[in-house]
Amino acid sequence: MPRHDRRYAYGPYTDGPDPLAPPVDLRAALDAIGRDVMEGSSPRSALQELLRRGMDDPNRNPIRGLDDLTRQVWQRRSRLQRDNRLDGTLQEVRELLERALEAERTALANENSDDARFREMQLDALPSDTGGAVRELDSYDWRSAEGREAYQEIRDLLGREMLDQRFAGMKQAMQNVTPGDVEQIREMLDDLNSLLANHAQGQDTQEQFQQFMQKHGEFFPENPQNTDELVDLLAQRAAAAQRMLNSMSAEQRAELAELSQQAFGDPRLAQALAQLDAQLQGMRPGEDWTSPGRFRGDNPLGMGEATRAMEELGRLDALAEQLSQSYPGATLEDIDLDALEAQLGEQARVDARALAELERELRRQGLFERMPDGSLRLSPKALRRLGESALRDVVDRLGSRRGERETRRSGASGEPTGATRPWAFGDTEAWHVPRTLINAALRRAAGDTRRLDVTDVEIVETEQRSRAAVALCVDTSWSMVQDGRWVPMKRTALALHQLISTRFRGDALKLITFGRHARDVELGELIGLDGAYEQGTNLHHALLLAGQHLRRNPDAQPVVLVVTDGEPTAHLEPDGYAAFDYPPSPQTLAATVAEVDRLTGLRASFTFFRLGDDPRLARFVDSVARRCGGKVVAPTLDGLGAEVVADYLRVRK
Incomplete structure (x- = not known):
């Protein structure tokens, strides 16, 4: 064909994920996980929370989380039960019976004979329940052709509905049933029960299965490949049919049981189906044979439709369990994407696949480490990425401030x-x-x-000093958690750590936390630190540890940064006991000030970052800063990181 005559058709890409879709934003995902970890969640819980919450990614359509998908599943389940009821077949049988009796009574009223009066008495004496009335009319000699036709329709309807419960599409195929069709079905059921009985006894039934499918394959459009697949297929529908019966009242179940004997006018059909159900339940006891469902709507469902509704409920329940991820060893790979799309649409499949991709990428890129006890923690790579994000936020805040340029001068901030x-x-x-x-x-x-x-x-x-020894002392008392200062404090430590580890690699940073006691911590330990109810702000102990760090780096410029929201209320006794008093005792204040004096003797540069508006704290840090020649900064929570980093850069220059 000449090139200019070619025609092209364009349409949506349907073979798997969209190859042109933007990649999952791992940085945003890690930031969200990092926030939760800094608030006290474990990395595993933070990851699960992200998957439950989803992501509002500005570069692509929002990814709905598992909670949103689960909510839609439960809404669909509730709608299915709210709109329908299960007695459609019983209602239709009652209507047909009423039509048959009315036609028969009309025909008898036109006859003036003793036989007609006797028949009228027979009709008046019929049982009040529908099943009993249909059973009594089994041998009745109808005078009305319309009545006889309506009664036969009851038999055919019951037969079609019972078969439709177990075999897909059978109701439509049996619209114009003949005695030959009924015999063929009964023969198929006998052969099926024989096949399943032999299989249950452990016999090799592959050859018998193939013969069965050659003879009766038209009844199984699903095309199972072996006996086990056939059993699975039939057991799922039989279990749904049993759950449908369990969802009905005892009177309705008894009525259906009696009516089933009239299916196609041959009680052997009901007996064969009962035998089939018993075998399937024995071979697949793990199927749900008992759970009822509450249907309370106005739309009546036939037995086949009600069974399919129960199957759909089962699929929705399975989806809800998969989306909950609450069972041991659960992963997003467990979610049946085909079933999810069938229930909630294509976008639900896209969202679930994106969540699975996100989880897979977070694990593949080594952002989590597994501890010996099986728990997860953020890896150094993840901490670096969180630090980059925290530092980026700090730089954005510093961008509007007056900068300080690098110089080639000698001796900046030295002696x-x-x-x-x-x-x-x-x-x-x-x-x-x-x-x-x-x-x-x-x-x-x-x-x-x-x-x-x-x-x-x-x-x-x-003097030119090429290195700095930095002690960042952060308050971890309960008030920091209570007043929302916990996460800003951690992000500040992240940003400072990232800056020093990337721009000033020669500097020595020590992270020190202080509550009732103080201790050195690694960055990962600080990020994952849980807020605990602990009384005491032991700045004295923190300064002792800061002094150890500065003395281990005598050639470095000493820098002490203190982030706190409360005045000192504890100090360390010589025996290691942390003495606590509130209001602060003179001994606590004296011990803290004495340690400030010792660090001042090391030419340490002090900056106190005062959080909150406690007047007692303000008076204390102001007086101490004047004593040591330090500086006091009262930042907002949003500006804490920027202030700490800016002060470090100022002193560093």
């Missing part, structure tokens, strides 16, 4: 060397006032009348 040098643009070191004044006096003596010129200024040379 004075005794030497001075002329000031240059960009220098922020302290002026050397005597040298500056001498330079101005010499210039005036030479005839320059200006009192002070920029060329007169000399600044203090300081």
Whole structure:
């Protein structure tokens, strides 16, 4: 065909996931997991919570979580039960019986004979229940052709409904049933019961199965390949039929049991089906044969339709269990995507597949580590990614602030060397006032009348320090959890750790938590730390540990950063006991201030980040900062990380 005559048709991609769909946003997923972990959840619980909640990804359609999908499943289940009821066959039989009796009575009323009056008495004496009346009319000699036809329709209806319960599509295939059709069905049931009996005894039934399918395969459009597949198929429907009966009242069950003997006018059909049900229940006891369902709607369902409704309930229950992920060893791979799409539509399948892909990628990329006890924790790779996110947020907040540029000057923030040098643009070191004044006096003596010129200024040379030893002391008392400061504190530690580990690798960072006691912690331990009810803010102990860290790094610039929302209420006794008092005792305050003085002797740079508006805390940190030449910052919770990082950079420069 010439190239210009070619025609192309375009349509949706249907063979698996959309190859052009944007990838799952692992960074956003990890941020969500990290927030939950920092709030006290375990990594496993945080992952499960993310899968339950779903993701609102700005780069693609929102991914509905398992909770949303489960809610839709339960809504569909509730709607199925709310809109339907199970007595459709009984109602139709009653209507047919009433029509048959009315036609017969009309025909008898037109006859003026003793036989007609006798027949009228027979009809008046029929049992009040539908099943008993249909049974009594089995041998009745109908005078009305319409009545006889309606009664025969009852028999055919019962036969079709009973077969439709067990065999798909049988009701439509048996619309115009003949005695030959009934005999063929009865023969199929006899052969089926024989096949299942031999299989239950452990015999090799493959050849018998093939012969059965060659003879009766038209009754099984599902095309099972062996006896076990046939048993599975039949047992699922038989169990649903039994659950349907369990959902009916005792009177309705008794009525159906009696009516079943009239199916196609041959009680052997009901007997063969009862034998089949008994064999299937024995071979597949694991099927749900007992659970009832409550149907309370206005739409009557026939026996076959009611059985299919029970099957659908079973599928919905299975989906709900798969989506709940509450059983041991559950994974999203367990979800039957075909069944989910059949019940909730294509988008539900897309969402479930995206969640499974997300879970798979989070595990594949090594963002979780399995501990010896079987629990999960965030891996160093995951912590780095969380740190990148936290630091990115901090940088965004710092972007609107006045920056501090890097300089090539010597001695930034180091100890004075005794030497001075002329000031240059960009220098922020302290002026050397005597040298500056001498330079101005010499210039005036030479005839320059200006009192002070920029060329007169000399600044203090300081030692160059290429490293910093940073002790970040964070308050982990209960008030930090109670007042919503727990997660901002952890994100601050993440951001500072990420900055130091990537930009200032030579610096030594020590994370120290302090409640009733203080202790050194690794980043992963701090991120996963649970908030516990603990009285005491032992800043004294935290400063002791900070001093150990600074002394182990004598060649580094000492930096102490303290994040707290309460004044010291505990101190460490010589025997290791943490003494607690509120309001703070003089001994606690004295011990804390003494340790500040010791660190001041090490030339440590102090910054106190005061959270909250406690006036007692404000007075304490202000007085201590004046004592040690430190700084007090009162950030908002959203700005805590930015303030800590900015202060570190200021001191670091």
